[in-house]
Amino acid sequence: DGGITQSPKYLFRKEGQNVTLSCEQNLNHDAMYWYRQDPGQGLRLIYYSQIVNDFQKGDIAEGYSVSREKKESFPLTVTSAQKNPTAFYLCASSLWDRGRDGYTFGSGTRLTVV
């Protein structure tokens, strides 16, 4: 079955560490997205990518980095510069020219700073 796989499900980070969240899709979608979800704030866009080797900053990109070396993969690195990284991170994908199909989301990664 096609879908988006995020790993790990839970992740713990020490102060000053960089951590990388994995996102893989087998839907043959062009576009991929990373959102952060905090209680009471909905989903906020971190980065998105329309095609391989190209990505754009979203509303809250500071302290995060991404790469898009393959169509199927869009990993997110939470750097030590992100001062409040504890959140639920959601990866999504879509067909770029079929906006009415909406997004397909992964099951999320819950990151906690310890």
Add this chain to the structure above:
Amino acid sequence: QKEVEQDPGPLSVPEGAIVSLNCTYSNSAFQYFMWYRQYSRKGPELLMYTYSSGNKEDGRFTAQVDKSSKYISLFIRDSQPSDSATYLCAMRKGSARQLTFGSGTQLTVLP
């Protein structure tokens, strides 16, 4: 001020009730409107997609868009305990593919 406002609830209703969930938005550039359902500790799933003003029905769900008032609604008829989830409105502008989400409304349907 947020571009999309959504009452966070929580909202509790008895089984069988009609549920009304709402969002308002401030930017008239939003043209496409969606409702997502998110169960606890899961990713959101697309429920409804609408473009034009008016109503769109799918089973027990009806999405309503009023572009003149910048107001969208989701109605759930004959609500079931399995409808208990957080409901997120989302919208996008023109040719953009990025979505702007509301903060979500937490719904509990009591058996």
